[in-house]
Amino acid sequence: MAGFIEVLTQIKDVLVTYVWEWPTNWFPNSVPFLVILLLGTGIYVTFKFQFIQITKLWHGVQVIRGIYDNPNDDGDINHFQALASALSATIGIGNIAGVATAIHYGGPGALFWMWLTAIFGMTLKFSEATLAVKYRKINPDGSASGGPMYYILYGLGSSWKWLALAFAFFAVISSFGSGNMIQSFTVSDQLMSDFSIPRWMTSLTMAILVALVILGGIKRIGQVTAKLTPFMALFYVIGAFLILIMHPGEVLPTLTKIISEAFAPNSAVTGIVGGGFLIFLNTMLWGVKRGLFSNEAGQGSAPIAHAAAKTKEPVREGVVAMLGPFVDTLVICTMTGLAITITDAYLVTDAAGNLLVGSPMTAYAFSQGLNSLGGWGGYIVTVGVVLFALSTAISWSYYGDRGAQFLWGDKAIIPYKIVYVFMVFLGGIFSLEIVWGFGDIALGLMAIPNLIAIILLAGKVKEMKDDYFSREHLPFKKK
Numbered sequence: 001m002a003g004f005i006e007v008l009t010q011i012k013d014v015l016v017t018y019v020w021e022w023p024t025n026w027f028p029n030s031v032p033f034l035v036i037l038l039l040g041t042g043i044y045v046t047f048k049f050q051f052i053q054i055t056k057l058w059h060g061v062q063v064i065r066g067i068y069d070n071p072n073d074d075g076d077i078n079h080f081q082a083l084a085s086a087l088s089a090t091i092g093i094g095n096i097a098g099v100a101t102a103i104h105y106g107g108p109g110a111l112f113w114m115w116l117t118a119i120f121g122m123t124l125k126f127s128e129a130t131l132a133v134k135y136r137k138i139n140p141d142g143s144a145s146g147g148p149m150y151y152i153l154y155g156l157g158s159s160w161k162w163l164a165l166a167f168a169f170f171a172v173i174s175s176f177g178s179g180n181m182i183q184s185f186t187v188s189d190q191l192m193s194d195f196s197i198p199r200w201m202t203s204l205t206m207a208i209l210v211a212l213v214i215l216g217g218i219k220r221i222g223q224v225t226a227k228l229t230p231f232m233a234l235f236y237v238i239g240a241f242l243i244l245i246m247h248p249g250e251v252l253p254t255l256t257k258i259i260s261e262a263f264a265p266n267s268a269v270t271g272i273v274g275g276g277f278l279i280f281l282n283t284m285l286w287g288v289k290r291g292l293f294s295n296e297a298g299q300g301s302a303p304i305a306h307a308a309a310k311t312k313e314p315v316r317e318g319v320v321a322m323l324g325p326f327v328d329t330l331v332i333c334t335m336t337g338l339a340i341t342i343t344d345a346y347l348v349t350d351a352a353g354n355l356l357v358g359s360p361m362t363a364y365a366f367s368q369g370l371n372s373l374g375g376w377g378g379y380i381v382t383v384g385v386v387l388f389a390l391s392t393a394i395s396w397s398y399y400g401d402r403g404a405q406f407l408w409g410d411k412a413i414i415p416y417k418i419v420y421v422f423m424v425f426l427g428g429i430f431s432l433e434i435v436w437g438f439g440d441i442a443l444g445l446m447a448i449p450n451l452i453a454i455i456l457l458a459g460k461v462k463e464m465k466d467d468y469f470s471r472e473h474l475p476f477k478k479k
Helices: 002-020 033-048 057-064 079-090 094-104 110-134 149-157 160-194 200-213 217-246 250-261 274-293 302-306 315-322 323-342 359-369 377-408 410-427 432-455 458-469
Strands: none
Touching: 033 110, 033 274, 033 432, 033 458, 057 079, 057 315, 057 323, 079 094, 079 315, 094 110, 094 160, 094 274, 094 323, 094 359, 110 149, 110 250, 110 274, 110 302, 110 315, 110 432, 110 458, 149 160, 149 302, 149 377, 149 432, 160 200, 160 323, 160 359, 160 410, 160 432, 200 359, 200 377, 200 410, 200 458, 217 250, 217 323, 217 359, 217 377, 250 274, 250 323, 274 323, 274 432, 302 315, 302 377, 315 323, 315 458, 323 359, 359 377, 359 458, 377 410, 432 458
């Protein structure tokens, strides 16, 4: 078994290097290709759509209130349920363990680069969701199928079918990695740490719970996540907010530290040997990777959920999707990062002398930050880990089964779900480095074809945006 794990680790290291960084003899050692593509595309569409993530943010809030909802429109779920389904997949382990992992390897400055992925990612989400509704397919049973594979195929044409097939395949693979194995691992790791519950027992329980929900399809997923997502996000944010209230004098210095170390990281914290530019690249890379894992902007997963929204207006779902990175990264991840940095949890070692990483680091931050209120702060993280991971695993099953359907047809959906449930169980027994590493690989492989499509279809999105906002939009009941 040890030899098998070692081989997996070596494969993971090679793939991570070639997906995220292109090795060269210059720059000085590698080109952070995916970072450039992700941020570059986000900046491009932000300017092309005239900072829509700021100017039309309030319109997105109005839409999720339901005032434009027409129950007779095509689709499976309303705007709020579509956002909740997408958020339940993004508000997850990335907000707890992902932020901690970014700070562990990149220092506090990594949080700044997570913010940038969110700001520009809001426009990416707008593009993705708008295209997903525009080019979705309504199935004979009335359900909707959509996402990058459909807007690549129908938006770019049949000559690009190979790219659509590549995305669908990577979506299936990513659903096993970032969608469920990371979630299962983190829950089993946290419960093993807190209550000594065997990993296999936690993984088996999660697999059963996920199976009970996903066999009901997107409508049941939407119903469950619409109830679960607001509760779990509010529960976690209140805990983090209490830490900030109890340390008011440290908030501003901590924000200053995050910004300064984004460009001049502390090598003693990151552990990177080399020149200042190498240390800076490491911090930026970890921030963008964990930012992408957290809010999934540009990855192409969320538009699969948004494609199921009941609407005839693609842009309307686009402005709803913009709210995802705002809530996920700019609010929840920031709360986590501030709690960790204020309490210096990233400098604390465990009993074996190793620096804390993942959810145990965040649990320490909450426990220490709320210490004056008793020793229960860490349990906020425990509950958050369980709820966030469960909701993420539930929603990602839908992303993967849409990819499987696109590749192999309806007959592939049930076999896919069976394998998916098994992978939930398997994720709890592998090591952190392997699970997170393969999750990063899958994220990167999904993002590349999707970002190419967003760039090529940006002109079409702009036409739809300009047309939509040139018209008056009245609440549905007043029509």
